[in-house]
Amino acid sequence: MTEFSYCMPSRIVLGKGSTARLKQYIQGDRVLIICDPFLYQSGAAERIGANLEGCTVSYFHAIEPNPSCESVDAAAEAARALGAQTVVGIGGGSSMDVSKIVSCLAGDEGSIYDYYSGGTRTLSPRTVRLICIPTTAGTGSEVTNVGVFTNKKKGIKMPFVTDQFWPDVALLDPELTYSLPPAVTASTGMDAFCHAIEAYWNKESQPICDALAVEAMRLVLAHIKAAYDDGNSETAREQMQLASLLAGVAFSQTRTTGIHAVSFPLTTEYGASHGTACSITLPAFIRISGEGAQAKMDRLCAALGYESIPQFADAVEALMVSMNMPTRLSQLGVQEDALEHIAQVGLGAAIIQLTPAVMNQETVTALLRSIL
Amino acid sequence: MTEFSYCMPSRIVLGKGSTARLKQYIQGDRVLIICDPFLYQSGAAERIGANLEGCTVSYFHAIEPNPSCESVDAAAEAARALGAQTVVGIGGGSSMDVSKIVSCLAGDEGSIYDYYSGGTRTLSPRTVRLICIPTTAGTGSEVTNVGVFTNKKKGIKMPFVTDQFWPDVALLDPELTYSLPPAVTASTGMDAFCHAIEAYWNKESQPICDALAVEAMRLVLAHIKAAYDDGNSETAREQMQLASLLAGVAFSQTRTTGIHAVSFPLTTEYGASHGTACSITLPAFIRISGEGAQAKMDRLCAALGYESIPQFADAVEALMVSMNMPTRLSQLGVQEDALEHIAQVGLGAAIIQLTPAVMNQETVTALLRSIL
Numbered sequence: 001m002t003e004f005s006y007c008m009p010s011r012i013v014l015g016k017g018s019t020a021r022l023k024q025y026i027q028g029d030r031v032l033i034i035c036d037p038f039l040y041q042s043g044a045a046e047r048i049g050a051n052l053e054g055c056t057v058s059y060f061h062a063i064e065p066n067p068s069c070e071s072v073d074a075a076a077e078a079a080r081a082l083g084a085q086t087v088v089g090i091g092g093g094s095s096m097d098v099s100k101i102v103s104c105l106a107g108d109e110g111s112i113y114d115y116y117s118g119g120t121r122t123l124s125p126r127t128v129r130l131i132c133i134p135t136t137a138g139t140g141s142e143v144t145n146v147g148v149f150t151n152k153k154k155g156i157k158m159p160f161v162t163d164q165f166w167p168d169v170a171l172l173d174p175e176l177t178y179s180l181p182p183a184v185t186a187s188t189g190m191d192a193f194c195h196a197i198e199a200y201w202n203k204e205s206q207p208i209c210d211a212l213a214v215e216a217m218r219l220v221l222a223h224i225k226a227a228y229d230d231g232n233s234e235t236a237r238e239q240m241q242l243a244s245l246l247a248g249v250a251f252s253q254t255r256t257t258g259i260h261a262v263s264f265p266l267t268t269e270y271g272a273s274h275g276t277a278c279s280i281t282l283p284a285f286i287r288i289s290g291e292g293a294q295a296k297m298d299r300l301c302a303a304l305g306y307e308s309i310p311q312f313a314d315a316v317e318a319l320m321v322s323m324n325m326p327t328r329l330s331q332l333g334v335q336e337d338a339l340e341h342i343a344q345v346g347l348g349a350a351i352i353q354l355t356p357a358v359m360n361q362e363t364v365t366a367l368l369r370s371i372l
Numbered sequence: 373m374t375e376f377s378y379c380m381p382s383r384i385v386l387g388k389g390s391t392a393r394l395k396q397y398i399q400g401d402r403v404l405i406i407c408d409p410f411l412y413q414s415g416a417a418e419r420i421g422a423n424l425e426g427c428t429v430s431y432f433h434a435i436e437p438n439p440s441c442e443s444v445d446a447a448a449e450a451a452r453a454l455g456a457q458t459v460v461g462i463g464g465g466s467s468m469d470v471s472k473i474v475s476c477l478a479g480d481e482g483s484i485y486d487y488y489s490g491g492t493r494t495l496s497p498r499t500v501r502l503i504c505i506p507t508t509a510g511t512g513s514e515v516t517n518v519g520v521f522t523n524k525k526k527g528i529k530m531p532f533v534t535d536q537f538w539p540d541v542a543l544l545d546p547e548l549t550y551s552l553p554p555a556v557t558a559s560t561g562m563d564a565f566c567h568a569i570e571a572y573w574n575k576e577s578q579p580i581c582d583a584l585a586v587e588a589m590r591l592v593l594a595h596i597k598a599a600y601d602d603g604n605s606e607t608a609r610e611q612m613q614l615a616s617l618l619a620g621v622a623f624s625q626t627r628t629t630g631i632h633a634v635s636f637p638l639t640t641e642y643g644a645s646h647g648t649a650c651s652i653t654l655p656a657f658i659r660i661s662g663e664g665a666q667a668k669m670d671r672l673c674a675a676l677g678y679e680s681i682p683q684f685a686d687a688v689e690a691l692m693v694s695m696n697m698p699t700r701l702s703q704l705g706v707q708e709d710a711l712e713h714i715a716q717v718g719l720g721a722a723i724i725q726l727t728p729a730v731m732n733q734e735t736v737t738a739l740l741r742s743i744l
Contacts, residue, residue: 008380
């Protein structure tokens with residue numbers, strides 16, 4: 001073990017029906033709730049907001065997938081117009097990510113472009129409270145200090161990392177995930193598994209995160225199929241949300257590795273969902289993980305009940321097949337002549353070098369070819 | 373699982389030699405270091421302070437075991453006289469506990485008696501930075517929001533709990549523990565084990581803490597004897613300090629149970645060290661833990677490599693014997709006619725009811741009699 005540093009200052013609350021107690025966590029009485037159009041139109045966001053009796057609650061519900069800086073600025077204007085004292089982000093990664101930067105901009109000046117993607121200003125200390133409420137069990141965004149935004153002017157999507165983005169409260173209510181369709185349960189749940197294993201085998205791994213990551217992997221393997229088969233299973237939904245939380249805390253300190261690096265082109269160029277784009281390479285990355293982390297992977301296999309890395313990889317792949325998830329790149333429409341390009345884009349993400357194996361044009365292309 | 377809440381906002385840094393980088397964590401340039409006379413006279417505290425080049429560093433080194441409110445007030449006066457911007461507590465529990473309240477009082481008015489043990493004032497938000505550096509591997513005080521102080525006027529020792537007490541930085545340097553005598557290594561290390569198991573079987577247990585507690589117990593069992601046998605073993609010292617840290621984080625959320633409750637009279641009336649007073653009842657509490665937590669204890673035994681609760685308890689007791697620790701109350705001078713009284717005092721601590729077994733005059737006396 002070398003020196004490690006750990007800091008995760010958000011208060012975590014997890015429990016069935018916990019959103020009913022949202023009011024006890026807010027600051028002031030003017031609250032902006034940020035969500036996507038679906039959550040608003042379905043009434044789900046308003047049901048959560050209805051717990052804020054006596055407060056002035058506004059909704060900004062124009063959050064799109066891969067949220068743009070323009071959406072961020074529009075939401076920040078809404079927060080300023082309201083004089084919001086608390087910003088609540090409800091959703092998958094996108095709405096929570098937007099709520100992070102909006103909670104900062106609400107008490108500050110200017111546009112996100114002033115602070116990010118070429119901007120040179122520094123955010124003032126945040127005065128508006130930030131509460132994140134996930135509606136999937138996967139992103140872990142409620143316990144990270146990262147927001148990912150798309151700069152449409154430059155046509156790029158990139159992360160914004162600052163300690164101002166740690167939510168004051170991560171409020172997890174498994175009931176919000178009951179209505180997720182099976183395919184979303186599968187892809188977001190396997191995204192959580194990727195977060196956990198990428199924290200665990202990470203070259204920047206550390207013992208606190210290791211302990212949480214192992215437990216997260218154990219929980220996903222034990223409960224994801226039950227959540228996929230029966231979305232109303234209280235136990236499976238609760239344990240999957242706990243798994244996503246633990247995995248989120250783990251990778252919030254270590255960052256991710258090759259799986260996430262390679263997922264970016266699969267999402268932007270082939271339209272795969274984030275969870276699908278990650279998990280499709282998961283078995284292949286497990287198979288090569290012994291290269292730099294044999295002893296640690298042996299301990300993981302033992303903890304999860306597998307005899308070897310190949311057996312573990314086969315089991316994960318079989319689990320994915322059992323949930324009708326793609327396990328071959330050709331299922332996403334990838335052709336052999338695109339593999340070099342996908343590897344190249346993946347290698348452009350610095351996190352790929354946190355993978356416990358040599359990552360270069362040759363090795364990454366070979367890995368991709370093995371699952372074509 | 374019922375609803376749980378978790379919050380541990382301190383930044384944790386652990387690494388051999390990490391105190392050499394103390395300066396990067398302080399605020400301002402006027403620093404008060406709080407320690408006990410031994411750490412000061414041995415030069416250890418000044419060696420740490422020497423890393424604060426360019427700063428004005430003062431030492432308050434009159435901290436006694438079971439620190440009194442009078443010591444707290446004297447240290448607070450020293451902090452105010454210096455205009456301290458950072459307070460650093462170095463030591464076992466006592467010095468770190470004092471540093472917590474002094475970092476608050478330094479920027480506030482009055483005496484600890486105004487805020488605690490009958491005082492009615494509320495501490496203002498803390499403006500002075502607080503850094504805690506443990507010199508044992510056991511108390512976990514560097515990652516709790518609790519200070520324990522003795523009110524000499526009333527003749528009582530009681531905890532002071534406030535979110536103001538979370539250190540900004542918990543800085544753990546295993547090198548500081550190399551010089552601990554074997555008996556202190558054993559008693560403080562087993563105190564850490566008690567923190568972990570009491571967090572795990574606690575009626576207020578929760579999944580994040582469970583994962584950390586299991587890992588803490590695994591580490592103590594794997595490394596305490598090596599640290600006892602060879603105080604300069606880098607690996608053993610590092611892993612024991614990590615174990616103490618993980619256990620500290622775990623019980624910071626759950627509190628402790630019967631082991632700690634019963635330890636209080638054994639310390640105050642029989643002079644046993646805190647770690648000895650706790651661990652002497654540990655095997656007996658393990659033996660009864662199945663009463664309310666059979667399934668959970670079965671999982672723990674499996675994770676730690678034991679076949680049953682009795683086998684686990686026997687192994688812990690044998691480990692203690694191998695380190696020349698007392699395992700019978702009579703070794704502390706306790707006589708049979710005192711058992712009822714010890715049980716009564718232990719039952720006066722509310723935490724005893726967090727034990728996963730019926731705790732009353734009859735059951736606690738019987739437990740004590742079993743290890744007389």
